[in-house]
Amino acid sequence: MRTIPQQTKQLTTTEAVVLGLLAEGERSGYDLLKRAEASVGHMWSPAKSQLYAILPRLVDGGLARRRAVRQRSRPDKQVYRLTPVGRRALTTWLEQPSPRSWDELLLKIFFGRLVPAAVLLQQLDEYREREEARLEEYRTIEQKIADDPKSRHGYLTLRYGLAFARARLRWLDAAVKELSE
Amino acid sequence: MRTIPQQTKQLTTTEAVVLGLLAEGERSGYDLLKRAEASVGHMWSPAKSQLYAILPRLVDGGLARRRAVRQRSRPDKQVYRLTPVGRRALTTWLEQPSPRSWDELLLKIFFGRLVPAAVLLQQLDEYREREEARLEEYRTIEQKIADDPKSRHGYLTLRYGLAFARARLRWLDAAVKELSE
């Protein structure tokens, strides 16, 4: 049995996003920046310098392959393509439980077509619990400060928290429903 | 005319938060960590090491003063208090237009009692425009991908964006109303 080269180290969010975009097909750094801007960029957008730093790293790690493309009327470019190892790293990232933040959860949903719906449902479920706990916490705080005129400003931000915890739970419900079909 | 010592450099968000908490009164690093956890921590919470790094910097910059407190049954501690310069730096930060993120906007509201309501209303107003633009953008995208089965996952995250842009606008309305009284 041969051992498959493994990325032991965890992907950073930015790396995962780059892999996710690369999963659509062969792309140059410039392409990736444009694509990101128009889609996933609303959730996560790397700086140019960071992107160009990451791409060679992915190649070194065996997650992507580079190919030089000659062009006449444009500057030559390097295009990158996912390797099977890279694709595996991406799905592993997608499967990895307990997203650390909403952004991460959303990214996993965004790139979720690469993975069975059950994986996403699990991610959503885990987050639901956290969100419910948070809502509970906010409600406790609310009862403490609701009518205290001194905490007017704090109360405003708390109301933001309450509204958003509830909205997130509603979205989670809808997402679970949608992905269960 | 004497020149007042000025912090020319912008405060980082974490520094602003520390100043904000210090505005409540004299506190030790340990106190600040506890306080943050229970209140502003839901929006912004610095690591321990960062807090302990920032406090001496504030003293160096003339924004805070340090005082050693001897204790019998507890380890001795250092408590920090805002100087007038520090308070000024904080209100300048609060007044500074165009918050770069929601987090920053929320923090400014949270510490907003230190500043006339008009300042906050201006901040809210600026953000409203941005949020309306964003909602517009999302709606444009929605029309493009709504019925494309290939963008099911992207559509889910877009719906998150739409729901939240709308929720933010509702919150902005409520906040403006509340602060206009």
Add this chain to the structure above:
DNA sequence: GCATACATGTAAATGGTTACATGATTGG
């Protein structure tokens, strides 16, 4: 006897942003 709260820090790594640098081609 052990966990927790009190109290403060250092060292190292990392992940990311901003600014700088260059240059060809296309379209108005």
Add this chain to the structure above:
DNA sequence: CCAATCATGTAACCATTTACATGTATGC
């Protein structure tokens, strides 16, 4: 002629996190 697009990077800086380090006092 000028602006925008295509194309790729380096250098410097920064804010922040994680891990390490130490020690007392209180309450169960």
